[in-house]
Amino acid sequence: xxxxxxxxxxxxxxxxxxxxxxxxxxxxxxxxxxxxxxxxxxxxxxxxxxxxxxxxxxxxxxxxxxxxxxxxxxxxxxxxxxxxxxxxxxxxxxxxxxxxxxxxxxxxxxx
Amino acid sequence: xxxxxxxxxxxxxxxxxxxxxxxxxxxxxxxxxxxxxxxxxxxxxxxxxxxxxxxxxxxxxxxxxxxxxxxxxxxxxxxxxxxxxxxxxxxxxxxxxxxxxxxxxxxxxxxxx
Numbered sequence: 001x002x003x004x005x006x007x008x009x010x011x012x013x014x015x016x017x018x019x020x021x022x023x024x025x026x027x028x029x030x031x032x033x034x035x036x037x038x039x040x041x042x043x044x045x046x047x048x049x050x051x052x053x054x055x056x057x058x059x060x061x062x063x064x065x066x067x068x069x070x071x072x073x074x075x076x077x078x079x080x081x082x083x084x085x086x087x088x089x090x091x092x093x094x095x096x097x098x099x100x101x102x103x104x105x106x107x108x109x110x111x
Numbered sequence: 112x113x114x115x116x117x118x119x120x121x122x123x124x125x126x127x128x129x130x131x132x133x134x135x136x137x138x139x140x141x142x143x144x145x146x147x148x149x150x151x152x153x154x155x156x157x158x159x160x161x162x163x164x165x166x167x168x169x170x171x172x173x174x175x176x177x178x179x180x181x182x183x184x185x186x187x188x189x190x191x192x193x194x195x196x197x198x199x200x201x202x203x204x205x206x207x208x209x210x211x212x213x214x215x216x217x218x219x220x221x222x223x224x
Contacts (some may be wrong), residue, residue, distance in 0.1 A: 101157075
């Protein structure tokens with residue numbers, strides 16, 4: 001089964017609104033990362049948050065991590081049509097050296 | 112900085128035919144290498160990862176195999192393709208064993224007909 005599961009699976013918002021998506025995982029992790037994928041392309045790294053961090057910002061992105069609940073959220077503020085993409089969380093399990101990805105959230109930002 | 116080259120970018124193969132997808136890396140040495148598969152509109156499934164030449168770990172049982180003949184070359188193969196092998200195959204790397212940022216190639220689209 002997948003280590004990371006995103007919620008919701010799909011999200012449709014108007015330009016200018018905020019987009020929030022969540023990721024839950026099952027095992028202890030070293031860090032959690034969020035990636036973006038435009039249709040038919042490779043994934044691009046957005047942000048990494050370590051297990052001892054609770055919140056991190058990068059431009060219009062805000063990521064939180066709650067290790068007690070084994071969950072993370074990604075917030076995109078003031079969304080733009082160009083933010084339309086799929087967003088994936090990935091966990092780096094403490095016991096291994098590989099990243100495991102969730103199923104992703106497809107975000108559609110309507111102009 | 113490191114770059115990942117995948118080829119072919121697009122491939123249409125008949126059921127039962129062999130497969131070879133290649134991934135080469137430039138700009139770094141001794142990376143951890145990964146093969147992921149993504150079905151249309153779905154998440155990524157880790158197929159294989161390698162921490163060094165000749166070292167392959169398989170994550171899921173399947174009719175695919177992987178090899179790492181050189182430090183910066185990772186090959187995904189099959190002797191006989193199935194319809195269910197269709198998907199988007201992504202090669203990726205990380206630069207150390209702590210699982211830091213993963214870098215992806217642009218992927219190879221495989222359609223088995």
